[in-house]
Amino acid sequence: MHSIGFRLLRGVDFERYSKRLYVVGTDDMLSLDQIRYVENGRDAQGAFYVGRVPRSRAVGQSWITTPLTAFECLSQVVRVMYQYTPDAIICNGPGNCVVVGLVALVPAILGIKRVPIVYVESFARVHTLSLSGKIMYLLADRFVVQWLSLAHKYPRAEYIPHLV
Template structure:
């Protein structure tokens, strides 16, 4: 694939609060015409994240004149709700994995927010100061991520993989 060719991009949005805001900040740094078409995905219980993504896409058209294929917005089942018991989130996580795999087969993205078929890059949320999120912990323990980034030096010191790096502030 030539570097000038746009790539199918899947943008995975987190929970309604800061995770989606972080993703929008990260996306604003990218050359968006390079990442098209874009498919946004959020948990079925999270309408706010998709609304923020829609506003972001509208701003690209109005401010920058970005044109191309229209973005698509989708929801899938959530792996775990805040406060959900450990005994039930195993099953909901398995269901979410099946939904995510079906989506990956259907869309066949070339890029998943910095995750490519050949390399997996994971950036842990800035909100995670003392320990990794459930998703991050799974990727870390199962050695799925080729590069694993945290945003706090104490997390870098706590987990001793050579691929674990501290990002000072990617987005101001």
């Protein structure tokens, strides 16, 4: 079984990154299953922590209520990330990733610690970036796309096909 999480994390040196933080939406059961698969019993060793945060914006949610849910997500991400300070971030997917990226920039702006960010755009995005992708293109140190057409449109994008 090759889960999405496994393919995204297969190049991570778990010896070098001996403490890992996963930030997962409270309703994202698939990612939890993938974390269990990737970590394969390492939880007894305290090697990783899963921070559950609410979605910043649900699919189809009114833009009027989005600031409230985004703020709730932000407060939970701040709590989790400053309790379990990451050395690097690999992210893909929805708006929560943007919140994580923004929170990761704060220590760098304050001159405390720079946390490199790698963003992987969705495989479903063939011709245009998602809204999260457009924002993360500005924030991420490395920006990965899975379609050559996007790599041609965005000069900083790295083309790695079939990653997730």
